[in-house]
Amino acid sequence: QKEVEQNSGPLSVPEGAIASLNCTYSDRGSQSFFWYRQYSGKSPELIMSIYSNGDKEDGRFTAQLNKASQYVSLLIRDSQPSDSATYLCAVNLNTNAGKSTFGDGTTLTVKP
Amino acid sequence: ETGVTQSPTHLIKTRGQQVTLRCSSQSGHNTVSWYQQALGQGPQFIFQYYREEENGRGNFPPRFSGLQFPNYSSELNVNALELDDSALYLCASSLTERYGYTFGSGTRLTVV
Numbered sequence: 001q002k003e004v005e006q007n008s009g010p011l012s013v014p015e016g017a018i019a020s021l022n023c024t025y026s027d028r029g030s031q032s033f034f035w036y037r038q039y040s041g042k043s044p045e046l047i048m049s050i051y052s053n054g055d056k057e058d059g060r061f062t063a064q065l066n067k068a069s070q071y072v073s074l075l076i077r078d079s080q081p082s083d084s085a086t087y088l089c090a091v092n093l094n095t096n097a098g099k100s101t102f103g104d105g106t107t108l109t110v111k112p
Numbered sequence: 113e114t115g116v117t118q119s120p121t122h123l124i125k126t127r128g129q130q131v132t133l134r135c136s137s138q139s140g141h142n143t144v145s146w147y148q149q150a151l152g153q154g155p156q157f158i159f160q161y162y163r164e165e166e167n168g169r170g171n172f173p174p175r176f177s178g179l180q181f182p183n184y185s186s187e188l189n190v191n192a193l194e195l196d197d198s199a200l201y202l203c204a205s206s207l208t209e210r211y212g213y214t215f216g217s218g219t220r221l222t223v224v
Binding site: 004032090098 | 145154202
């Protein structure tokens with residue numbers, strides 16, 4: 001079992017819909033959680049960080065964290081074709097000395 | 113404020129050769145982490161440097177080594193290249209990993 005797991009996708013949603021991306025992690029003691037966006041052929045870009053249980057909103061993006069269930073998600077409202085990318089979940093695992101461990105990403109396609 | 117810069121952008125090497133990749137961290141960031149990203153996978157942690165000292169290492173063999181300089185720039189050296197070393201090598205800088213990383217544009221290494 002991987003330490004950080006994401007649905008491999010691909011995930012396809014129509015323009016204007018809500019895209020939901022999910023991630024689970026193995027280390028219950030983890031404290032810092034991130035979502036990165038990676039366009040094809042580019043490097044990852046940090047779009048959201050979350051540290052406490054609950055929701056954190058930033059524009060069209062909402063990160064949700066449930067430490068009891070070891071689950072973190074990213075919702076993208078009013079999805080746009082420009083949101084089409086691979087979304088990487090990263091967790092600072094205590095088992096990795098607090099360094100960020102990444103999932104393999106979920107590829108999102110937003111169709112006009 | 114400059115971002116993270118990596119050089120070269122692309123590199124082709126022959127199996128058995130050695131390679132050095134370079135990274136200049138974002139201004140004010142004293143921590144540099146290196147990741148390897150194979151096609152279709154998430155970034156895998158190689159090692160991290162903090163104030164010129166190695167501060168954590170992932171599951172990579174000793175032929176992967178690094179340095180950090182007083183200006184916080186960094187090098188990744190790989191000896192005895194293998195075909196499986198072909199990947200995108202990402203440098204990420206941070207002030208503290210609690211707040212996530214800023215990635216460079218990466219070096220695409222191809223070993224033939």
